[in-house]
Amino acid sequence: MHMRIPLKSLASGALASLMFAGTAHAGVEAEAKQAASYPRVMTSNAIYKTGPLELKTCEEVPVQADDLEGVRVYLEFLLDCLNESWSKQLAKAGIPFVKPKFQVIPRIGPSACGRFPKGAQAVYCWDKRTMVVLLDKALLAEPYELDLMHVIAHEYGHHVQNLTGILPALSRMGRKASEKVRLGHVRRVELQAECMSGAFIGSVWHSLGRKEFDFKYIVKMAQYGDSLSHGKGKNIAHWLKKGWDAEGPQVCNTFKAPKGLVS
Structure with missing residues (x-):
């Protein structure tokens, strides 16, 4: 049985600094008002109007156990696909594109995003436009190509959020919010990244030579990923599948989604 890479826990990772740096607390009424009010860059972003992703081919490269260099090369190959795919999408939205840095x-230890958080598989630090992936012995003992694609595509979703202005807006919103409200914001961001991950995987799916069962396995495993920062497992699975079906970010507007789908 292939080991599944755990969904990234950015409540303890680099994105958390956007939302948990403040100490101010608001009352229940203020929480409800703030949770329901998001800036246009989040609710009406141009990226939602760009339709399906255009790249349809990103063939998998087989990886071997205990081969850190081979897995790194595969991730860099996937990164090339993601750069090509999302650069075209951002161009359609009229948004400048910059490649993310990668490490x-x-x-676990020092990284380009500071000390790597325990329990995470990958993190993205928005201020440095950098994603960091942990390739430890546990992962390398039984690497699974589709899991690796899922992980890096999720982190790339955060890069897209950064370039489109969503993460900077999140940072501004978190300065005076209570922890409860901040967690609600973070869940919408994480679930959107999950949707964008699914969109990329769905767009290149037919080039992978896989059966639909393989993706259903990823979705099923996501259902076990309940997290205060990422949402209930059923919602993680919902947004992952929603993006996969649509093959684009047009269905990934979590900031207008009902609370039941972002809890």
Whole structure:
């Protein structure tokens, strides 16, 4: 049985600094008002109007157990696909594109995004436009190509959010919000990144030579990923599948979604 890479826990990772740096607390009424009010850059972003992703081919490269260099090369190959795919999408939205920086580390410790958080598989730090992936012994013992694609496509979703202005807006919103409200904001951001991950995987699916069962396995495993920062497992699975079906970000507007789908 292939080991599944756990969904990234950015409540303890680099994105968390956007929302949990403040100490102010608001009352229940203020929480409800703030949770329901998002700026236009989040609710009406141009990226939602760009339709399906255009790239349809990103063939998988087989990876071997205990081969850190081979897995790193595969991730860089996937990154090339993601750059090509999302650069075209951002161009359609009239948004300048910048490639993210990328780093792999073999163990928890210092990284380009600061000390790597325990329990995470990958993080994205928005201020440095950098994603870091942990390739430790546990992962390398039984790497699974589709899981690796899922992980890096999710982190790339955060990069898209950064370039489109969503993450900077999130940072501004978190300065005076209570922890409860901040967690609600973070869940919408994380679930949107999950939807964008699914959109990319769906757009290149027919080039992977896989059966639909393989993706259903990823979705099923996502259902076990309940998290205060990422949402209930059923909602993680919902947004992942929603993006996969649509093959584009037009269905990924979590900031207008009902609370039941972003809890």
